Amino acid sequence: MKPSRHSARVFAPWILAASMILLLAGCKGATPIKRLLDDPSQFDGQTVQIAGAVTRSIGVLGTGAYQVDDGTGRLVVISKDGGAPREGAHVAVKGVFRAAFTFQTETAAVLIESERYTK
Numbered sequence: 239m240k241p242s243r244h245s246a247r248v249f250a251p252w253i254l255a256a257s258m259i260l261l262l263a264g265c266k267g268a269t270p271i272k273r274l275l276d277d278p279s280q281f282d283g284q285t286v287q288i289a290g291a292v293t294r295s296i297g298v299l300g301t302g303a304y305q306v307d308d309g310t311g312r313l314v315v316i317s318k319d320g321g322a323p324r325e326g327a328h329v330a331v332k333g334v335f336r337a338a339f340t341f342q343t344e345t346a347a348v349l350i351e352s353e354r355y356t357k
Contacts, residue, residue: 268330271311275345278337286314288313288349289330304329306349317351328357 268289274281290308297304302322305314306329315331324327332353338346 271308272311274313274335275311275347278340278345278347281335282337284335285332286335287330292323292325292327292329295322295325298357307352313347313349315349315351316356330355
């Protein structure tokens with residue numbers, strides 16, 4: 239028995255909704271980058287997770303660095319294994335947050351990647 243077009247139209251919104259829920263669940267536990275940069279000493283040396291779009295990327299021979307923008311701020315991620323994802327990719331990254339310095343309104347910090355999921 240061949241499925242009808244009506245069946246596809248009925249189930250398509252449900253499948254789309256379920257897919258969106260699973261995608262958002264993958265970002266569960268992500269710390270907003272703004273929060274990390276607003277109080278870097280609180281998170282220095284801690285394992286955190288961020289999620290967002292890659293806005294800059296450079297990789298050479300399996301190592302790399304890339305910048306993630308989650309809509310609240312931007313943070314550089316250092317990858318020692320696996321290189322860097324392409325610009326425009328959406329990623330969830332887990333790693334150790336390292337604060338270098340804060341000067342007036344600027345904070346220099348990086349995330350040393352331990353796990354990455356590309357969406």
